[in-house]
Amino acid sequence: MSSLLKDVNLLGDNIPWLHDFRQQGRLVFADKGIPNAKVEAWKYTKPNMFLNSDFAWVNSENKTGYKPELPFDCYKICFVNGIFAPELSDFPPETEIMPLIEAIMLHPEVRERIGKLANSEQHNFAALNAAYLNEGIYIHIAEGVKINKPVCLICHTESGGILLMNNLRNLIVLEKNAQAEIIEYYNYSGEQKSCYFNNIVNEIYLGEQAKLEHYKVQDEAFKAIHLAINSIEVKKSASYKSFCLQKGADLARNESLINLEESCAQAEVNAVYAMNGWATLDITTDIRHLAAETFSQQLVKGVVGGQAKGIFQGKIHIAPNAVKTKGYQQHRALLLSDEAEVDVKPELEIFADDVQCTHGSACGQLDAEQLFYMKSRGLDEDIAKKMLIDAYLQEVIAKVDDEKVIDWIKLVLKLPEEN
Amino acid sequence: MTTPLLEIEDLYGGVAGKEIIKGFNLTINEGEVHAIMGPNGAGKSTLSNILCGKPEYYVSSGKITFKGKDLLKMSVEERAREGLFLSMQKPVEIPGVSITPFLKHALNSIRTYRGEKEMDTVEFVKLLREEGRKLNLGSDMLKRSINVGFSGGEAKRLETLQMAILRPDLAILDEADSGVDIDAMRIIGEGVNACRTDKTGLLVITHYQRLLNYIVPDYVHVYAGGKIVKTGNKDLAEELERTGYSEFVKEQA
Structure with missing residues (x-):
């Protein structure tokens, strides 16, 4: 059994669904554990080299005195040391936003959406996240509603020397024709070298013609570990557009798993990774074109110095019925030192005719x-x-x-x- | 007698292991204009690249003194800050780096090095527009990336604009006339003259005599086989225009 699984007392465990969901995650992670380099999807990133420490979930109140500050106007939803901080948060009025655990208790219908896209069986760290399901936010934007300002999820860590493990799970649902801009911001205060582990799962459902801009800035402490799974389902003519900046952390991975489920669904994934020192930063994408006339475009650029290591794994899958689909992928990296390293693994799986699909990757100085x-x-x-x-x-x-x-x-x- | 601006003594050097400069001597005093003329492939650009400290170029022996200081001990950026400027033969394109912030950084690096106050953005943009206008480079051009999509003439005018902004003590014009039409040549010539003071030195490297109608040299040197083989006044440039370089090339061969 992995040292990351501790006996904890989580809210709502008397609700059978919650109990079972956590238990299943626990069993899967106990069985599979932390992936090592033999697992193809993790062959470059090697989380087992980083996660030996005894990280623990700690249920503590916000005592850091952190005040979120951003240079633009937005709704703020704050988590401090992995715990929702309502006093630092403000919600858009026309939207249903609440802690995920509350949504699970009050609205049983949200349960069927949890764990469906980021499946515990397929993703070890989604399983670990499920075992601790407690914190995170539920955002539900009703049909035709457009949120007038960006909604910013701010995850602030001040670990104070504790090997904190935070498992956040967010569920974001945009109904038909809904529109939003959602920003995730991971930052820290205190020691630059503080060591903690953020294990994030986002499950995002975009209804017909919905439009989501999803931006992320990862600026964790130098010794932090940041693993994130973003699983997105995109329905007919809906569009998902993302940008991710990977800057901080000792080990960070941002996975975008996108299902373009219905015709004319679109996804655009853009990312930048920039680091020095010894960091390992990983951008992994898996875009599945499952219907006709779907479109995806990826542009990822990295700047790697010191002895740092950048990783890009990009997959485009085109299903047999996904004709007239377009999938484009570009990766570029700048190596600033002799010891910097970039590992790239593009994968194209094309089972349909009459598609346009390209990829390219180049590293230089x-x-x-x-x-x-x-x-x-x-x-x-x-x-x-x-x-x-x-x-x-x-x-x-x-x-x-x-x-x-x-x-x-x-x-x-x-x-x-x-x- | 004041210290010469530039003194090159018995210089040997080259690039990629090939010795190209072989026993080169030249002294440029304040306010003097020297032209170096010579056939293609004689190594004129090797000389300008060595003077500016381009990394792949080497000096095997000899001495270069700039305003009394050992030039060869200075980094590329120190040479610029000391007042050396090279108008390049083939200025590189730098996509994404726009002219205005780049030149502002450059000017302020030089000013800071000399203990002068940095110029603020408002003042700088005003200066840049003024100087740009003289060289027929409008403010739209100045917002663009360095040399990206520039014609030959535009790129050379941008080099001249940089000289006008940075006001060097010694400017080397490496084929400022190549790829340039007659009108642009006149604009460049006038632009260079406009930013000269009686102390500015110029080293004009060219194949042709035409640019020298605008920038009139005090000395004309014929360069062949890695060194200066003949020195004269501006009449020598006209003579070369008529007779060509074959006489000197043969002599070397």
Whole structure:
């Protein structure tokens, strides 16, 4: 049995469904445990090298004094050390938003959506997350409703030397024609080297013609572990658009598992990973085109220095009936040092005719001619490099529709200003 | 006698293990314009690249002194901050890095190095627009990425604009006239003259005499076989235009 499974007393365990759901997660994770390099999906990332420590779930009140601050106007839903902080949160009025556990108790119909997309049997860490199902948010946006401001899920950790494990599970449902912009922001205070483990599961359902922009900024502490599964179901003519910045953490993985279920469903996945030191940052995608005329596009760029390691695993699956489908994937990485490493695994599974599907990947270094040119005008090497990296990443960051969010992403990345 | 701006003494050097410069000597004093003319492949650009410290170029022996300091001990950016500028023969495209913030950083790096106050954005943009106008580079151009989609003439005018902004003590114009039409050549020539003071030195590297109608040299040097083989005044440039370089190439062969 993995040391990550502890006996804990969780709220609502007297509800049979909750008890069984947790128990099933517990059994699966006890059986499968932390994947090692022999598991194909984890062959580069090797979480077993990082998760030896004795992480534990701690039910503590928010005593950190954290106040969420973002440079743009948004609704804030705050979690501090993995626990929902209602006093730091404000909800959009026209939306049904509540802690997931409350939704499970009050609205039995949400139960069938939980664990369906991020299945415990298929995903070890979804199983671990299920075993501790307690914290997370339920967002339900009714038919035709458009939320007027971004909804920001802020997960703040101040572990204070404790090997905290936070299992968050969010369920986001956009009904037909609903629209929203949802931002996830992971940050920390206290020791840069604090070590904790955030294990996130997002299950997202997009009804017909619904439109979701889903942006994420992962800026965890240097020694943190951050694993996230985003499972999205996209119905007819609905669109899912995402951007993920992976910046912090010692080990981080962001998985986007997208089912384009019905015709004309669309998904766009954009990501940037940028790190130095010894970090391992992983972007994994699995986009399944299950119906005709579906569309997907992926653009992932990485900047890797020090002895850090970047990983991109991108899969496009086109089912036999998914004719006239388009699936595009591009990955680029800049290696800033001799010891930096990037591992790339593109996979295309095409079972239909009459489709367009492309992928490409390239790794390189900063252009010596460009660097010389800039230095020959008096620029510091560091500034010249930063400007070139900024230019390199700009293409992906510009995919974000919300300009205020673009500015914020640049701020987090500490890119030099435009002027 | 004041210290010369640039003194090159018995220089040997090259690129990729091939020695191209072989016993090169040149002294440029404040306010002087020197032209170096020579056939294709003689290594004129090797000289300018060595002067600016381009990494793959090497110096095997000899001495280069810039304003009394050992140039070869300086990094690329230090040379620029000391007041050396190279208008490049083939300026590189830098997609995504726009001209305005780049040049502002460049100017302020130089000002900071010299202990001067940094220029703020408002003041800088005003200066850039003013200088841009003289070189027929509108404010739309100045928002674009460096050299991306620029014609030959536009790229060379942008090089001249950078010289106008950075105000070097010594500017090397490496074939500022290649890929440039007659009108652009005039604009470049006038632009270069406009940012000269009586102390600015110029080293004009060219195949043709035409640019020298606008930037009139005090000395013309014929460069062949890795060194200067003949020195004269501006009449020598006209003579070369008529006779070509074959005489000097043969001599070397």
